Amino acid sequence: MKPMSASDRLARVLYALRMRSTFYCHAELKEPWALEMPAIEDSVSFHVVTAGTCHLRLPGADPIELRGGDLALVPHGRGHDLLSTADAGPSQRVDLLPQNYLSEHYSVLQHGGDGRAAQLICGVVSCDDPAARELMRSLPAVLFVGGDTVSAASSVRDTLRLMAHELAHPQPGGEAVATRLADILVVQAIRSWITTSTETEVGWLRAVQDERIGRAIEAIHDDPGAEWSLERLAQVATMSRSSFSERFTQLAGEAPIAYLTRWRMNVAHARLLNEDITAARLATDLNYQSEAAFNRAFTRVIGRTPGSVRRQGNDPASVPSVNRATRVAHTTVGELS
Known part of the structure; x- marks a missing residue:
């Protein structure tokens, strides 16, 4: 059998990525607001701004501004904050906020004051596949795909539009479709980073x-x-x-x-x-x-x-379900316009 090439091996890893569980929220946030996303072991968080702006902040790091169409992944299960502005006040735990849980895997949140609105799609994906765990270890603290990145804009945006449609118009089988789309979204973002990043010299x-x-x-x-x-x-x-x-x-x-x-x-x-x-x-x-x-x-x-x-x-019952775990960790999802 012919040995695999480097690109074949990488393609095999990406193809084999399997996610254990996924959770989504659908929300509109109005300034001022600040949300705390506690850590969830062996998980990948994704945040997509579909309207307005926000800031993502990891402990000990400067906030990163996210604009419309931007996608950010936090691949190491680390706790982090989502903020209306870089200097927003104290963050509130997401699980302590009132929200409407439409199913075990999907909630709707409306939160904040009377200021400008931001709409986001966010979710959490967990994985225990060995290759997936190794891949996640190799990724940076935050993986950012800009909405204006030519190579990623089309595929990521198309996936997000399909996901937003499934979440905004619930129908039988919609959660299964959204889960598969989340798998695709994460792989697309990782693939985009791999092909464009200069940070993969080691690891x-x-x-x-x-x-x-x-x-x-x-x-x-x-x-x-x-x-x-x-x-x-x-x-x-x-x-x-x-x-x-x-x-x-x-x-x-x-x-x-x-x-x-x-x-x-x-x-x-x-x-x-x-x-x-x-x-x-x-x-x-x-x-x-x-x-x-x-x-x-x-x-x-x-x-x-x-x-x-x-x-x-x-x-x-001995492990936090997707519903319980992600209630502690993830919010904010809005429809794509």
Whole structure:
């Protein structure tokens, strides 16, 4: 089989992106207003201004102005604020504001004073796919796509218009359509950033696109339970062990075996959430000599025990639902004109 090219590997990652859940709000905000969006682990927030302006502020950073047609993604699940002006007063928690929840995945919010109105489409998308998690780690704190960006304007705007129509005119199956459109929107924004950004000189994205290191990463992803060693991975990359280890670490930001371990644990995390599977079976599938060794590695990398993650996957009530989680995090959506 012909090895994948760098562009093929990247296309495969984008194609495989799957979102676990999505939530939307539909609102008109009138100055003055300031909203706090608390953090949600392993999530991507998106905010689109369809009329007026607003500012997005992350802790410790200067506010970013968003104008009509602009799209901003906050990919690391970080808490942030949306403000009517850069110097707006104290932010109010979104979940404490009165709003109309039309369904588990959709609410309508009207908030603010008597000043100028801003309309936005915002949502939160969560993902636990291993490749998606790696991709999100590589993205900047805020990914911005300007409405006047020629390469992105048409595709993003068309997707937003379809999404706004689905949310503004609810009908059977509308939520499913809007969810798929959110997947597309996030991928479009990420793709636009990848093709235009100069910030991908290092990190996972750069490593995936490297001709030799990308081959080794592809091999790990295709068969995480294989008996990988530094020597065998170097052979896949057609490099010496020392050159491979140095190049891999330089691009990916961690040593090859550390990456292998983290990838395996992310695979295990996703399977524990989505399958009825035991730690013992995962230990075998991922080439660990014992369940105890697997448990130690999983807890060290993920920060939780396999058992706690498995219980979470088997008991939806033990995890904040999309509705509850995003009530704490996201608001503001308005129709596209």
